[in-house]
């Protein structure tokens with residue numbers, strides 16, 4: 001926004017809203033604060049400059065998720081060196097395995113696992129993203145030896161129906177819905193179960209937006225709208241690229257009515273979420289605290305994920321200077337993760353090695 005537009009917004013706020021926002025063009029919520037009003041006005045500005053906004057959305061949809069490495073970071077290198085340069089900065093967690101376990105000496109490893117693209121391969125239909133049997137057995141073993149959490153954009157019940165393992169923490173809706181192990185777990189503090197929902201007041205709004213989006217996008221073939229309880233996903237993996245602008249326009253037309261919601265992007269998916277300061281990074285911090293490791297130096301959190309939303313957790317680990325983020329990706333991408341793995345099969349291999357290493361070190365400790 002230019003200074004002049006800012007002045008207009010502030011002037012409008014000081015004069016009141018009634019003569020500024022005609023009901024027909026932009027509905028006003030029943031009660032709103034100056035902050036809400038500012039957001040509404042900014043959205044109206046965006047609506048009036050919609051063309052540019054939509055084409056930016058479509059560009060971003062094309063780039064998909066997470067952001068590919070910026071060419072500026074490798075500007076002095078020939079293109080073919082991109083991958084090798086990236087791998088130097090984000091080496092394979094398999095090749096760095098010894099260093100990772102060495103860093104855990106005297107510390108409790110806590111595992112954080114994203115679901116889609118990490119434990120299950122990406123597939124066209126989100127309802128068919130089942131976790132392979134062998135992966136489930138591996139995750140079960142991991143959870144036997146380390147406190148383990150599944151952190152996902154999916155709704156918690158849905159991801160549980162895929163993972164089907166008790167004894168784990170589940171953080172659904174991008175961490176806005178957290179529940180501790182359903183059966184007794186040696187890591188659980190006392191007998192109290194953990195249940196935390198960061199955005200309960202948004203439930204009716206999200207439900208309403210979900211219905212609006214289903215209605216508004218039903219004419220665009222291939223679109224799938226998924227209700228993730230505290231957020232909504234609009235999938236465009238199966239939508240013809242020629243219709244992406246039309247889809248973005250429909251999503252924007254719905255969002256314009258909800259100043260308290262924001263749009264983010266994942267892998268071929270637009271995600272609508274509450275504008276609260278809560279994400280997978282905050283969920284990671286909450287879970288460490290629940291496990292009794294709030295300010296502890298005796299913990300090594302390891303977070304594995306493939307999505308843009310996992311970057312919030314990688315960032316938290318980097319800022320804490322504690323633990324490691326591992327990005328699952330075949331392509332060089334801009335990331336706060338320390339290490340990389342190429343695909344879910346490598347995630348499985350890494351997790352298996354971790355379990356084997358733990359078993360061996362426990363045996364060695366018994367014999368000593």
Ligand SMILES: O=P(O)(O)OC[C@H]1O[C@H](O[C@H]2O[C@H](CO)[C@@H](O)[C@H](O)[C@H]2O)[C@H](O)[C@@H](O)[C@@H]1O
Pocket residue numbers: 114115116117121122123124125126129151152153154226228233235237266267268269271307309
């Ligand atoms: O945090 P995650 O567990 O990675 O969840 C993020 C989104 O994952 C799902 O969508 C992605 O996977 C689908 C199945 O492979 C794929 O069809 C889609 O294109 C991907 O974006 C899930 O359906 C979304 O609700 C999650 O937000």
